Amino acid sequence: MSVISLQLGQCGNQIGQLFFDTLTSDLQQREKEGNSKAYQSHCLDRFFVSGDDHKLEARAISVDTEGKVVSNVFDQAKKTGRWCYPSDQQLSGRRGAGNNWADGFYNHGVKCEQEVLDMVQRELEKCDHFGGFCSLMSIGGGTGSGLGTRVTRALKEAYSKSFLINVLVWPHSAGEVIVQNYNAVLSMAHLSESSDALLIFQNDDIRKIAQTSGSSSKVTFDDMNRVVSEQLVASLQPAVSHDGSDNLLGCYLEHLVPHPDYKLLTSRFLPQVSEAAVSFSTFNWPALTKRTFQMLLTQSVQDEGLNWHIKPSNSRNKTLSNLMVIRGKGCQSVDTGIFSSPEIYPSWIPRGARFASFTQSLPLLRYEKSTSLLSNCQTPIRALDTMVSKAWGMFAMRAYTHWYTPLWHARRGIYRLLCKT
Ligand SMILES: Nc1nc2c(ncn2[C@@H]2O[C@H](COP(=O)(O)OP(=O)(O)OP(=O)(O)O)[C@@H](O)[C@H]2O)c(=O)[nH]1
Numbered sequence: 001m002s003v004i005s006l007q008l009g010q011c012g013n014q015i016g017q018l019f020f021d022t023l024t025s026d027l028q029q030r031e032k033e034g035n036s037k038a039y040q041s042h043c044l045d046r047f048f049v050s051g052d053d054h055k056l057e058a059r060a061i062s063v064d065t066e067g068k069v070v071s072n073v074f075d076q077a078k079k080t081g082r083w084c085y086p087s088d089q090q091l092s093g094r095r096g097a098g099n100n101w102a103d104g105f106y107n108h109g110v111k112c113e114q115e116v117l118d119m120v121q122r123e124l125e126k127c128d129h130f131g132g133f134c135s136l137m138s139i140g141g142g143t144g145s146g147l148g149t150r151v152t153r154a155l156k157e158a159y160s161k162s163f164l165i166n167v168l169v170w171p172h173s174a175g176e177v178i179v180q181n182y183n184a185v186l187s188m189a190h191l192s193e194s195s196d197a198l199l200i201f202q203n204d205d206i207r208k209i210a211q212t213s214g215s216s217s218k219v220t221f222d223d224m225n226r227v228v229s230e231q232l233v234a235s236l237q238p239a240v241s242h243d244g245s246d247n248l249l250g251c252y253l254e255h256l257v258p259h260p261d262y263k264l265l266t267s268r269f270l271p272q273v274s275e276a277a278v279s280f281s282t283f284n285w286p287a288l289t290k291r292t293f294q295m296l297l298t299q300s301v302q303d304e305g306l307n308w309h310i311k312p313s314n315s316r317n318k319t320l321s322n323l324m325v326i327r328g329k330g331c332q333s334v335d336t337g338i339f340s341s342p343e344i345y346p347s348w349i350p351r352g353a354r355f356a357s358f359t360q361s362l363p364l365l366r367y368e369k370s371t372s373l374l375s376n377c378q379t380p381i382r383a384l385d386t387m388v389s390k391a392w393g394m395f396a397m398r399a400y401t402h403w404y405t406p407l408w409h410a411r412r413g414i415y416r417l418l419c420k421t
């Protein structure tokens with residue numbers, strides 16, 4: 001089942017490029033160890049098209065309103081020698097959306113919507129079995145947020161029966177874009193209607209993870225994007241459930257989004273150690289599952305500084321559903337019983353629908369053992385509340401609304417969307 005990725009805006013393109021890069025380096029490592037034919041062919045079919053010269057071509061569409069971002073990621077991909085992007089599946093402009101959601105949505109979005117749908121159609125024709133769409137974007141700027149929202153809506157209208165997940169990067173809380181809270185809130189208001197699931201990565205969190213798992217104290221976007229890519233790869237590389245079914249995007253969404261009003265997902269991955277420390281670290285399954293569970297209870301996505309006083313009975317993180325992917329030797333015998341603790345679920349979720357697990361005995365990347373937990377839980381709510389109240393605070397002062405309203409006809413539009421969140 002193939003997944004078509006859409007890389008939208010600078011952040012979406014940069015994360016997308018590292019995502020495909022991480023997939024291929026995982027494949028390369030598994031190939032060296034041998035015995036990974038089925039794993040390889042599943043992954044390739046899912047994310048790549050094998051070209052005439054056996055060169056791997058990502059099943060991806062790259063869009064940005066600034067040309068240099070797309071050409072950079074194309075060059076980076078080519079340089080690896082392992083894979084490339086399809087040359088005709090890109091769209092870029094000369095002028096960015098200037099961190100303005102309305103410019104992205106009403107201006108660039110309108111102009112390029114049809115062209116993106118045409119590229120999607122071409123990409124779909126390359127799939128034998130289509131499994132869904134995965135859109136990658138930040139929601140703090142103008143293109144990923146505005147154009148990305150528009151494209152998501154168009155995709156849902158054109159392919160209403162297909163699965164669609166948006167991987168969203170939320171801006172730093174003390175972000176560099178003055179209107180980021182407007183952009184983020186306007187994006188969330190739209191996407192919560194048109195997407196099937198929103199997998200959220202908060203820049204504040206991934207920066208901290210990159211700090212602990214990186215080699216240098218100076219964290220770059222590249223380091224942060226590597227964290228996101230590894231977590232995506234950990235969830236999406238092939239694995240099977242106890243009844244032998246594959247971890248298809250559709251299975252994930254059906255399990256993780258049991259109610260259409262609740263679709264914010266959080267990812268937690270262990271181990272979080274630097275490349276240099278991996279070879280000195282020993283991981284065992286009970287420790288990995290226990291720490292992952294504690295991260296869930298404490299609403300942390302970071303392994304460091306966990307509060308062990310919080311128990312299922314006093315955790316504030318209610319979860320609708322959890323899905324764990326366990327990779328490495330002995331994965332089938334891992335005890336995941338704690339994830340079924342009734343205290344962390346509302347009573348209206350049937351027991352059988354609360355927790356699911358998928359396993360893969362091959363290791364992932366450089367990690368001998370790893371756990372990846374996707375949760376539909378309350379973790380993003382606090383940051384969302386802060387974004388909404390900051391956006392309202394600015395709106396009450398009419399701050400920067402003149403950036404938006406000429407494109408939007410009336411201030412009422414922005415008001416109505418703010419009300420929705
Ligand atoms: N994690 C991460 N965040 C990024 C990256 N690039 C930009 N951001 C964040 O994304 C937000 C800005 O979005 P961009 O993706 O740069 O903007 P854009 O979608 O290209 O939109 P415009 O440039 O306004 O047309 C800010 O919150 C940045 O901190 C990246 O590579 N990784």
Ligand SMILES: [Mg+2]
Binds near residue numbers: 010096097143
């Ligand atoms: Mg940009």
